[in-house]
Amino acid sequence: MQGCYINLERSTDRRAAMDAQLQRLGLTGVRRHAAIDAQTLAPGSAPITPGERACFLSHTEALTLANPGEALLVLEDDAQLSEALPAVLRSGALAQLEAEGCDIAFLECQPVTSTQHLLALWQSLQRRLPPQGSGASRHALTGIDFLDARTLYNWGAVAYLVMPKGLRVLPALLQEALANGPSQPYDLTLGSFLRDGRLQGTVLSPFLATPAWGSHADSTLGSPAESAAHDVLGGALRRLFFAGPLGGLDAQVAAWRHAPLTDDPQLRLLADLMAQLFVLTARDHAPR
DSSP: OEEEEEEOTTOHHHHHHHHHHHHHHTOTTEEEEEOOOGGGSOOOOOSSOHHHHHHHHHHHHHHHHSOTTSOEEEEETTEEEOTTHHHHHHTTHHHHHHHTTOSEEESOOEEOOSHHHHHHHHHHHHHHSOOTTSOOOTTOOSOOEEEEHHHHEEEOOSEEEEOHHHHHHHHHHHHHHHHTOOSSOHHHHHHHHHHTTSSOEEEEESBSEEEOTTGGGGOSSSOGGGGHHHHHHHHHHHHHTBSSOOOSHHHHHHHHHTOOOOSOHHHHHHHHHHHHHHHHHHHHTOOO
16 A cells, blocks of 8 residues: 655645554554645636635645556645554455455545434444444444445545556646636535435544644634634534544534524524434443
């Protein structure tokens, strides 16, 4: 297996942290791929930010340069990896993904937040994590589940595997999207390919990666201040399904957990009802 992490030349702290993490996990074959800097791009007419365009180009370049004969692990430089990842990569998971015709396998994502999809992730977490009270770490998984990315995946490209079949298909699809804008960021484009059947994808569960806490605050992609609630709550949701330390999750979301995000009393009531109904559903469908 080959691998790379995408990193801007000026993001030296992220580079050092990623190199140390990969060394600790024994993933020494994962190399740095120099990201394209939005500051070097000529102004374009695409309806996305310069940072999003640079991100799109960086991922596309990494995939285009890869050897199509073996799977490629792609990481963004803010990825926190599970200690379970090396064992999963050494297992038969890659061969199984290839045998099932998978093009791309996400190690994590922002999922579609319907009861059906969150319940699938929750049940996988309960099935695969060590029992509560056992004293075992969250990365001591009993296995990994393959979930259908076509319906579950919403966005996110922090960590994913592109199988040989995908490396023969995806670069051309991305070049086509670039020729037409692109009209949306890289991860949303992947989602479109999944939903229209041009890409076959899987989400690995429990998640084997998650965005590092605070990484949105220094993101070069957009305007973090304008999406603080989404970033904090979405990041917390992704970490909850991570096969690794929760990292003070309750404290991280405390300010937003019961924040009055709307003045509409009926919308707030709907949110409360949905939360309670989800608990009932998860309880009634708990793994036996």
